Amino acid sequence: MKRLVFTALICFFTAGVFAQVSDTVKTTTDTTVVKVKKKKFKLGFGNDAAQISINSEENENDTTYYHASKAPGFSFGLTFSRFDLGLATLIDNGSFTLSPNNDFLSYRQWKTSNVGFDVIQFGYRFNSAFKIYISGGFDWTHIRLRDNITILRNQPVLTYQEDDIDYSKNRFSSSYLRIPLSFDFRSHDDARGNRFHFIAGPDIGILLNGRVKQISDENGKQKFNDDYHYTKLRYGVFTRIGYGAAGLFAKYYFNDVFENSPAQKGLKNFSFGITIGW
Structure with missing residues (x-):
């Protein structure tokens, strides 16, 4: 996972370089800038003479810019965007405290994480302030277990065993193909070329894999793959809000973690956590 995050970050910063180039191009393609220079003339006599302005090419101080938004249209392509890095929390029937049935899943909050990003998207821009798009990417949730247990594979229900081993890492993970539908409300570019984003919509996830990863002095590093009764098709909602290239995200799934x-x-x-790239 560390190698994956490292690779993702390299891809993001590489994409950022190209984004700088594309932003330069965008100035000339997304927006038509028309310069109208005005020259003031006085009508009447004395200090109270009225002033009017007419178009002129001579006065450099009075310049008005009119911005015309690009026409609506479709877009499709590969991307590396909406890189999410945050904390994951289990909610047990509306409570942040696990019930006795789920106490074996007791986890370290600050080491239980969610990571994800999009790699492809298809969208339609209605105007400069609103866009809708569907995208595809990957999403991981890593639960760092507190107890020295092993979640067992190929069991009729979610089952665990207690071990006489002190694990330095005991991680219970799921990976999903994520397919969010985004409604993107955007402000106009400010003087720095940045804008505010508010994005929300539904999110569907298709289970790719479940994994237990353990590290101990006795057994070294071990990995076990199975579906572990993770929900095969999950659905929920998400929201993102931010400015420039960064912001905050939150995701909540309506169906259960396990089936x-x-x-x-x-x-x-x-x-919930931070998100980079829109």
Whole structure:
């Protein structure tokens, strides 16, 4: 996972370089700038003479800029955007405290994380202030377990065993293909070329894999893959708000984290953190 995040960051900063170039081009393609220079003339006599302005090419001090927005249109392509890095929280039937049935999932909050990004998108721009697009990407949730347990594979319900091993890392993870539908409300560019974004919409996730990763002196590094009864198709909502290239995100999923495991009924996932790139 560390290598994946490192690679993602390299891709983001590389994309940032190209974004600088594309921003320069955008100035000339997205916006038509028309210069109208005005020259003032007096009508009447004395200090109270009225003033009017007419178009002129001579006065450099009175220049008015009129910005014409680019026409609506479709867009499609590869991207590296909406890089999310934050904390994940389990909500047990409306409570942040785990019930006795789920106490074995007790986790370290500051080491339980959510990471994700989009790699492709298709959208339609209605005007400079509103755009809608559907995108595809990847999303990981890493639960850092407190207890020395092992979540068992190929069990009829979510099952664990207690171990006589002191794990320095005991991580229980899920990975999803994420497909969010985004409604992007944007301000006009300010003097620095930045804008505010408010984005919200539904999010669908398709399970790719579940994994247990453990590190101990006795067994070294171990990885076990299985679906671990993670919900195969999850659905929820998200929101993003920010300025320039960065902002904040929050995600909440309506269905349970696990399926076909009655003891975990009502256990849901909520994530929040920072997001980079729009």
